[in-house]
Amino acid sequence: MQLLSIGIIEPVEGLEDRLKLEFDILKDEGLEITLKKFSKSTTIYYYCYVDDDILLKGNYEDLRKMFFHCVANALSDIIINFWEPKLIKKIIKDNYFYFDANEQNRIYEFAADILNFNETCGKQNLFYQIKRKTFVLHKIIDYLKTSSTIILDGFINFRLKAYIDQLEEAVDKAIDEYLMDKEYREFIKLLRYFVDLQEPKKDLVNVVLRGGEFYLLDDKMNLIEKDEGMDMIARENPDVNPDDILVSTLINMAPKKIVIHGFKGREKVEVINALYNIFEGRITFCTNCEICIELKPLKTK
Known part of the structure; x- marks a missing residue:
């Protein structure tokens, strides 16, 4: 007896x-399925058969439900792992064709990250992919209750509208993130160019991260006095981010070398990344000097 036929065009x-x-x-579980493959025109069909004797021995409805659940599990995996990347790329190509191939690839990467990103903990989370798979799986099971044939390509296009809407929403967000990232990279590039044009005012500046604050020390580990202009900006504009003041101060100094102390890879990641990109080739990290290990009090002149 034929239980189901599965068709695919692509x-x-x-x-x-x-x-x-x-x-x-x-x-x-005692249910043996025979799978046969045939091609008709542009479609490949997989026919699923079971011996009538097997159905007669057991509860037909229970065996049928078990079979459909297994098929839905396989097809939902295929849709999430094979089709989802293709669907995202097609959405980008159709709706944002004015971006070149490299830009579209970056947008795809942003969209994929957004789909599996947990905003609560700020990390990638496989749970969101599993959630999408579960949604697709139940849609397939519901469809198979009333149909003995499923054409996968058509099912995706016409029966998974809510799923595709979610992918489109992720792409829209990815466009915004890509444009912000592009603007940020261009700004960093401009700052790096500005630094390269300047004559260094310091050969070495030590940047010490302690208690969520930054301190600047010279090559003799003496505290560098705050720039009066920058200090005035900070006083007159309390909303100005101290991290921005730090970056501006270092850009004005344009030191030949910057050593960052006390960075453990978690705190102040954004500003550290900005410094690393602006002062490309000039940044090193230290974890084993007296400041890093013993956390000695800062010396003043």
């Missing part, structure tokens, strides 16, 4: 193996 690498993996699980 060849999907690994689909047959993924189905057979699920059918091996069913075999252990």
Whole structure:
């Protein structure tokens, strides 16, 4: 008896193996599925058969539900892992065709990150991919309750509107993030050019991160006095970020070398990244000097 036919227009690498993996699980449960592959015109069909004797021995409805769940599990995996990247790229190409190939690739990377990003903890989280898969899986199961044939390409385009809407929303957000990132990179490039044009006012500046604040020391580990102009800006504009003051101060000094102390890879990541990009080739990190290890009090002149 034929339980289901699965059709695909665009060849999907690994689909047959993924189905057979699920059918091996069913075999252990006493339900042996035979898979046959045929081509008709532009469509490849996979026909799923089961011996009538097997159905007669057990509860037909229970076996049928178990079979459809396994098929849905395989197809939802294929959609998330094979089709999702293609769908995102198609959305970008169709809606934002004016970006060149390299820009579209960057937008895709942003979209993929957004889809799996947990804003609460600020990290990538596989849970969101699993959540999308679960949504698709249940849509497939609902569809198979009333149909013995599923054409995967058409199912995605016409039955997964809410899922595709989510991908489109991620792409829209990715465009905003890409443009902000592009603007940031151009700004960093401009600052780096400005630094390269200047004559260094210091050979070496030590940047010490302690208690969430930065301190600047010279090559003899003496505290560098604050620039009066920058200090005035900070006083008159309390909303100005102290980190921005730090970056501006270092740009004005344009030191030949900057050594960063006390950075553990978590605190003040954004400003450290900015300094690393602006002073490309001039930044080094220290973790084993007296300041880093013993946290001695800062000396003043």
